Amino acid sequence: MKKHGQRGFSLIVALVALVIMSLAAVSLMRTVSTSTLVSGNLAYEQAGVTAADVGVEAAAVWLENNAGKATSTTASTCAATVGATVLACNQSARGYAATRLDPTSSQSWSDVWAVLLAGGLSPVTQASADAAGNTTSYLIQRMCSAVGDSSSSIGCSTAPSSTECGSSKTLDSNAGAGNISCASPTYYRITVKVSGPRSTTSYIQVMVAL
Numbered sequence: 001m002k003k004h005g006q007r008g009f010s011l012i013v014a015l016v017a018l019v020i021m022s023l024a025a026v027s028l029m030r031t032v033s034t035s036t037l038v039s040g041n042l043a044y045e046q047a048g049v050t051a052a053d054v055g056v057e058a059a060a061v062w063l064e065n066n067a068g069k070a071t072s073t074t075a076s077t078c079a080a081t082v083g084a085t086v087l088a089c090n091q092s093a094r095g096y097a098a099t100r101l102d103p104t105s106s107q108s109w110s111d112v113w114a115v116l117l118a119g120g121l122s123p124v125t126q127a128s129a130d131a132a133g134n135t136t137s138y139l140i141q142r143m144c145s146a147v148g149d150s151s152s153s154i155g156c157s158t159a160p161s162s163t164e165c166g167s168s169k170t171l172d173s174n175a176g177a178g179n180i181s182c183a184s185p186t187y188y189r190i191t192v193k194v195s196g197p198r199s200t201t202s203y204i205q206v207m208v209a210l
Helices: 002-066 109-118 174-181
Strands: 135-142 187-195 201-209
Touching: 002 135, 002 187, 002 201, 109 135, 109 187, 109 201
Parallel strands: none
Antiparallel strands: 135 187, 187 201
């Protein structure tokens, strides 16, 4: 009888060990699955950032092509009472606002994008998705308090830096000659939205000065 009891105890130990091993195997599988999911999400995020760079570049090119222009093939002429350049007024169809627009409640990305759309802007979307399936759209704001040609009177321009500007020349250097290359830039805020696979959405903002 004692011998049979020992055999029964060994069976219980074996069953407990089998349960423990099964739980460990399930835990390992879940860990691997979670790691794969996280890695996949990181890959989607990185692809979204790369796609956003394309949107930023497209917006910057549009600004460069229209800065200081009275007329343009990619922008409407502003009314003479507003300003002499196409960037003096809103170009809603081109996703451009001549004034700064900010959310009044929260500062989440979705709120920022929503307030720009509420301002009448139409996002400029790239013609086709990239190889990763990301579609890029952008909106541009001029950091001014009112429409009109860029000037400090409507909060567009800032004073040259007190330490460095144009070609790394300091103010008042070379008997004041350094001031010649110190222009007061106008700042623009580019907001890019990337819509990707699995309903992923990424945002990025960039400030440029022209």
